[in-house]
Amino acid sequence: MSAATNGVNGKGKLLEVNDLKMHFPITKGIVFQRQVGAIKAVDGVSFDLYSGETLGLVGESGCGKSTTGRAILQLYRPTDGQVVFEGKDLVQTKGEELRRMRRRMQMIFQDPYASLNPRMTVGSIVGEPLDVHGIGSSRKERQERVQELLKIVGLNPYFVNRYPHEFSGGQRQRIGVARALAVNPSFIVADEPISALDVSIQAQVINLMEDLQEELGLTYLFIAHDLSVVRHISDRIAVMYLGKIVELADRDELYRNPMHPYTQALLSAVPIPDPKIENQRKRIILEGDVPSPANPPKGCNFCTRCPRVMDICREQEPTFKDYGDGHYAACFLHE
Amino acid sequence: MPKLLEVKNLKTQFFTQDGVVHAVNGISYIVNEGETVAIVGESGSGKSVGVMSLIRLIPQPPGKIVDGEVWFDGQDLLKLSEDELRRVRGNRIAMIFQDPMTSLNPVLTIGRQITEALELHLNMSREQSRKRAVELLELVGIPGAASRLDDYPHQFSGGMRQRVMIAMGLSCNPQLLIADEPTTALDVTIQAQIVDLVNRLKDELGMAIIWITHDLGVVAGMAQRVIVMYSGFIVEEAHVDEIYAQPRHPYTLGLLRSIPRLDLGRQKRLVPIEGLPPDLLEAPSHCPFAPRCSFAVDKCWEANPPLEPVGPNHKAACWVDISGVKVIADVKETEVAA
Numbered sequence: 127m128s129a130a131t132n133g134v135n136g137k138g139k140l141l142e143v144n145d146l147k148m149h150f151p152i153t154k155g156i157v158f159q160r161q162v163g164a165i166k167a168v169d170g171v172s173f174d175l176y177s178g179e180t181l182g183l184v185g186e187s188g189c190g191k192s193t194t195g196r197a198i199l200q201l202y203r204p205t206d207g208q209v210v211f212e213g214k215d216l217v218q219t220k221g222e223e224l225r226r227m228r229r230r231m232q233m234i235f236q237d238p239y240a241s242l243n244p245r246m247t248v249g250s251i252v253g254e255p256l257d258v259h260g261i262g263s264s265r266k267e268r269q270e271r272v273q274e275l276l277k278i279v280g281l282n283p284y285f286v287n288r289y290p291h292e293f294s295g296g297q298r299q300r301i302g303v304a305r306a307l308a309v310n311p312s313f314i315v316a317d318e319p320i321s322a323l324d325v326s327i328q329a330q331v332i333n334l335m336e337d338l339q340e341e342l343g344l345t346y347l348f349i350a351h352d353l354s355v356v357r358h359i360s361d362r363i364a365v366m367y368l369g370k371i372v373e374l375a376d377r378d379e380l381y382r383n384p385m386h387p388y389t390q391a392l393l394s395a396v397p398i399p400d401p402k403i404e405n406q407r408k409r410i411i412l413e414g415d416v417p418s419p420a421n422p423p424k425g426c427n428f429c430t431r432c433p434r435v436m437d438i439c440r441e442q443e444p445t446f447k448d449y450g451d452g453h454y455a456a457c458f459l460h461e
Numbered sequence: 462m463p464k465l466l467e468v469k470n471l472k473t474q475f476f477t478q479d480g481v482v483h484a485v486n487g488i489s490y491i492v493n494e495g496e497t498v499a500i501v502g503e504s505g506s507g508k509s510v511g512v513m514s515l516i517r518l519i520p521q522p523p524g525k526i527v528d529g530e531v532w533f534d535g536q537d538l539l540k541l542s543e544d545e546l547r548r549v550r551g552n553r554i555a556m557i558f559q560d561p562m563t564s565l566n567p568v569l570t571i572g573r574q575i576t577e578a579l580e581l582h583l584n585m586s587r588e589q590s591r592k593r594a595v596e597l598l599e600l601v602g603i604p605g606a607a608s609r610l611d612d613y614p615h616q617f618s619g620g621m622r623q624r625v626m627i628a629m630g631l632s633c634n635p636q637l638l639i640a641d642e643p644t645t646a647l648d649v650t651i652q653a654q655i656v657d658l659v660n661r662l663k664d665e666l667g668m669a670i671i672w673i674t675h676d677l678g679v680v681a682g683m684a685q686r687v688i689v690m691y692s693g694f695i696v697e698e699a700h701v702d703e704i705y706a707q708p709r710h711p712y713t714l715g716l717l718r719s720i721p722r723l724d725l726g727r728q729k730r731l732v733p734i735e736g737l738p739p740d741l742l743e744a745p746s747h748c749p750f751a752p753r754c755s756f757a758v759d760k761c762w763e764a765n766p767p768l769e770p771v772g773p774n775h776k777a778a779c780w781v782d783i784s785g786v787k788v789i790a791d792v793k794e795t796e797v798a799a
């Protein structure tokens with residue numbers, strides 16, 4: 127993809143994802159496994175990420191958001207494509223060098239209840255990445271770093287010897303954030319970091335992430351399905367559907383001027399906590415269900431549900447192009 | 462509108478190893494015929510236990526309904542025999558649960574799960590019930606309904622399973638449908654489909670609905686009345702327009718303030734509710750929200766305020782008058798979303 131020449135606020139490019147594909151094989155047979163197909167979880171995704179920005183990634187369940195995040199961090203080795211981080215293609219990087227690069231990139235997981243080992247103390251959970259990457263030689267140094275991290279995320283440093291079950295969901299998510307920050311990353315993939323939390327707690331974690339970004343200059347890929355939250359935290363937003371990005375634009379531009387019918391439907395479906403507005407809104411109700419990524423339709427992936435589908439959409443795939451000022455979309459309505 | 466359901470002082474507790482969990486602490490409310498009442502509140506506030514107690518679906522032990530009355534059509538459901546209650550449940554009162562996968566039987570076909578209830582409650586023949594099942598699946602928008610009757614739950618997507626649950630809930634033309642977070646696990650586009658469907662069916666079939674959710678956005682689009690629960694108490698109850706325009710309990714206000722809104726200009730910073738959810742092992746002698754409340758005064762620590770009228774169609778349980786406080790303080794009302 128032809129990148130915008132200067133990034134958000136004139137900042138440099140931190141990450142470049144080119145035509146990323148992650149296909150999972152479908153196999154049959156018990157003794158002799160043979161591949162009978164593939165789940166195209168991520169099927170040709172391209173975008174740039176600029177230093178210090180937050181890119182929101184939205185789309186419905188199963189469209190490939192988490193897989194995209196994992197393939198970028200090389201937690202899955204991509205089937206195809208490039209992930210250029212600080213000038214180096216991670217897909218082609220291996221061994222010790224990859225391990226060193228990985229230190230710069232961390233992940234925060236969706237479920238604060240499942241993602242923390244219940245038998246480890248908070249201190250060892252937060253300190254573990256330090257050991258893995260051989261940082262903090264002495265015990266004392268390590269201890270100090272862990273306490274500092276707990277303070278950064280707004281937890282009492284005296285909590286180091288406690289276990290996850292002694293904490294609330296919001297506090298557990300803070301522990302997850304502290305752990306991600308342990309090795310001084312510059313880039314964080316936050317995979318639905320607030321979805322499992324109560325509404326009243328969500329705002330605490332979002333504020334924390336915003337503060338940390340400001341203080342530490344972090345770059346976020348923020349995966350979520352709540353469009354209100356995504357607009358709040360993101361500078362730019364990418365909308366994904368069935369393994370592909372269908373639209374990408376600046377936050378306000380996307381909400382003001384959505385080009386893709388899927389983005390339009392998604393925005394119109396977000397409930398608004400005000401009965402006066404809610405009772406007057408016209409919703410675009412999508413018919414039908416999301417097709418399987420093992421068997422995507424011919425043509426545009428959205429053609430089976432699109433309220434504005436045309437003949438060409440069932441034949442050819444639209445190209446993902448820049449329609450000006452970094453507003454990308456893949457739709458024949460605009461071609 | 463005539464009264465359909467009246468809950469009086471319902472109190473449910475769980476007797477566990479750690480002590481008594483005060484899940485529902487004496488709640489009272491009314492549901493009128495043909496009305497949608499939403500119950501909102503955070504995780505653990507007693508929403509599910511509260512409605513499951515109505516039809517005695519809580520596990521006993523450790524659970525126990527320790528007090529209260531549930532009047533439905535001239536009888537107290539809590540006094541009925543198990544047999545009498547079974548005739549009400551799934552028939553005149555239907556319930557849709559939080560997780561469709563755990564409430565659909567994985568080894569029975571979708572068709573069989575619907576026809577079973579029809580044969581049991583409405584004495585239909587096999588033939589009649591299959592015909593009705595197809596109608597119901599069509600009603601909830603399952604494409605090719607007749608050909609999907611012999612499929613198993615795992616062959617349906619999450620949204621379709623939820624629609625099947627609704628079809629089952631509607632199968633016996635209930636007067637009251639209780640839906641416990643029926644859309645929480647679903648995507649917004651599918652959620653919009655379901656909300657649209659339920660609103661339409663309600664008008665067509667004239668049933669009343671109790672809709673449990675923690676999403677204040679969904680509530681705004683479908684409920685006439687809203688009940689807010691905190692720590693096993695009803696802390697506020699009002700007409701839907703009232704509760705959004707002028708909440709009278711600081712917890713409701715906090716909820717409305719802590720969510721970013723798509724229809725307004727972007728807030729600089731969200732306003733979270735500080736502190737932690739309450740510990741239900743203690744029966745509070747003070748206002749349960751006091752530890753997290755920025756409006757709390759001495760009195761809030763001395764006695765738990767009762768739920769009392771604060772205006773027409775509006776009740777709140779709070780010692781402080783917050784009626785002058787604006788819900789949206791620091792936002793420019795600029796862009797309005799599509």
Ligand SMILES: Nc1ncnc2c1ncn2[C@@H]1O[C@H](COP(=O)(O)OP(=O)(O)OP(=O)(O)O)[C@@H](O)[C@H]1O
Nearest residue numbers: 150165167186187188189190191192193194351419
């Ligand atoms: N390890 C795997 N092996 C096979 N298929 C997988 C694997 N991981 C994900 N998938 C499939 O890839 C698709 C995309 O999954 P992914 O988890 O990325 O979706 P998502 O957008 O994160 O969804 P959600 O919002 O539900 O988290 C799904 O169809 C999923 O079933």
Ligand SMILES: Nc1ncnc2c1ncn2[C@@H]1O[C@H](COP(=O)(O)OP(=O)(O)OP(=O)(O)O)[C@@H](O)[C@H]1O
Nearest residue numbers: 475482484503504505506507508509510511523741
């Ligand atoms: N079987 C049980 N044994 C012990 N405690 C229970 C049991 N079931 C529920 N509780 C407790 O009762 C309280 C109320 O639970 P309930 O399920 O009604 O919450 P809820 O408001 O529906 O929450 P959510 O939004 O998470 O569904 C909680 O503290 C819960 O832990």
Ligand SMILES: [Mg+2]
Nearest residue numbers: 191192193317
């Ligand atoms: Mg995911």
Ligand SMILES: [Mg+2]
Nearest residue numbers: 508509510559
């Ligand atoms: Mg519940």
